[in-house]
Amino acid sequence: MLEKLKRILASTFKIPNTKSVPTDRYGSNLFYNKTKSTLPKNPSYKQLREFAKNPIVSQPIEAVKDRIAKMKYEIKPKIAGRKYTKQIRIIKNIIDFPNVDQTRRSFEAMLLNDVLTLDAGCFEVCKSKNPNHPLYLYPIDGATIQHVIPIDYVNPNAYKYMQCNDKGNVFFTRQELCFISKNKFTYKPFGLSPVLKAYDDIRNFLEVKDNANENVRIRTADMIIDLGENATPEMIDAFREYFSNEIEGTGKIPIVGGSKGVKTCQTRSFTQDNLYINWSNFLITMVSNSFPYPVEKMINVSADRSTNDDLEERIIEELVKPYASLLEDAYNTHVINALGFGDILEFKYVYEDSENLKTKKWDRLNNAFIAGTITQNEWRKEIGFDPLISDYADLAGDERKAVINKELGTIGFNGVGSIKDQSDSKNKTIKERGG
Known part of the structure; x- marks a missing residue:
């Protein structure tokens, strides 16, 4: 009877509203399909997000999101012998159902996608009068959040973040908004994500290629074609016109006659390097090194069970655990500590060994x-x-x-x-x- 009464009372509590807006795109579907020889410097967050949708780049992102979202977790008492059943139940209710629209898995997937792409994962923390669900967590587009500079290290209630939305400039304290960033600096709060590192590596490589192509275009050719001692200027001009109009850029095999025998001459390199067959593997290597993610997982390489276990262990240790620890800190700070249970309880992911x-x-x-x-x-x-x-x-x-x-x-x-x-x-x- 008491539990039934609690459920009835809980249903009457109003779900808290947010100060922030989830994104600045408001449901619009912007698609960029511009072809350039090189990628632009200092990409915008929209360009980074489009770049992250590339199948090669999205594979390690999905690997992190899927593994963390499927992991089990536990709320561990810090004091041996104590259970804290009621407090743990409340915390799990918040984490498993952060808001009325999402579960823990979808909530964490959105945060991790922003952290891996922009190095900026955000969610707003709103208080509720529901004793069974005292906090609601709302994910926010990390690109819309600005840091208040200079940072106030003394006043815990000082404004630390700001968002410019339809309500104007809205400010948030440390308790009201969680900002998740893996790479922190003294001169800026965030900005070095794996996707950005992969983007810059590829852009630098393409710039080098463009410079090399430009040098090839303006410098003296490496080879010369000899038409023989009996070739007249008219014959040379005719062959030059024929080769320029009929052969270059077409892939056709040139056929000539009037010589004292049939000869085949190689007019260009047709090795794998010049055909760019290995370009895909080179691109995969650059992206993998930026996360880091095992190249063998992205290239079709046959491996035995022991090798697969080793690769999985590398993914967990080098990629999953660092980002899972960011979520652990976020839950411990903005859920458990916010409820006043920080001295007795702790959120931890449970890692299963291979x-x-x-x-x-x-x-x-x-x-x-x-x-x-x-x-x-x-x-x-x-x-x-x-x-x-x-x-x-x-x-x-x-x-x-x-x-x-x-x-x-x-x-x-x-x-x-x-x-x-x-x-x-x-x-x-x-x-x-x-x-």
Whole structure:
């Protein structure tokens, strides 16, 4: 009855409104399809977002978003032995359903997309009078948020962010808006995302290619065609006109006659480098290095199970964990701390090991347990089992053996327990009994 009453009361609470607007595009679908030999310097956030939609660039972005969105998490008590069931339930309700339109997975996917593309993921924190859902989290287009400069490091309630929207210049405090950025500097708050690094690498390479092509166009040719000693100026002009109008830029094989034999002469290079067959792999390498993301995952390279496990471990350690830690800090600061539970609870993602790592971990724990360096409960905790309620489960190695032998009175254990009576009187009694 009480729970039913709580649900009824909860349904009557008004969902808080936002000060911010989600984006400056207001549903418009802008598409840029301009062809240029080189990419422009200092790209706008719209150009970066269009660049991030490229299949090669979007693959590592999707890899991060998918893995983090599918990961389990836990709200861990900082004080051993305490459960805090009610507080954890409230926090999970906020994180699993940040607002009425989104779940945790869609919410995190939007934030990570902005962090990986712009190095600017944002959401607004709005307070509610609903005791079961006291905070609502609304994602914002990170490109619309400006930082108030200079930063006030003294006043915790000072304005730190601003957005120019249909309401004018709207300011936010640290508590009202969360700004997620991986690369922070003393001279600017954000700006170095993996997508921007890939963009700049490709732009620099294309500029070098353009400069090389320009040099080729204006400098002296590397080869010359000899029409023979009997060629007249008229023949040379005719061949030059024929080659310029009929052969260059067409891919046709030139056919000439009147010579003393049939010859084939190579007129251009047709190796893989000049045909740009390897350009795709080179582009993939530049993009992969910017995140970083294993090149083998993007290029069709056959690999065994062990290699795949190693690649997956690299993705988790080098790419997923750094960005997952940003979300951990955001939840801990703007949800748990905001509710006043920061001194007792903590948000953490749960990382599942690959089969290869599980095997290595199992072998390492078994060897440590057999060697007596860890206790049975320490061993069980590491592999995910509940601890045993036993006086011996928290003892390791020789200490556990010593306690067991002492309690059971094992004979002759280093002077511990009941020592075997070796006196002559007892031996004589045994002999008399025929022992």
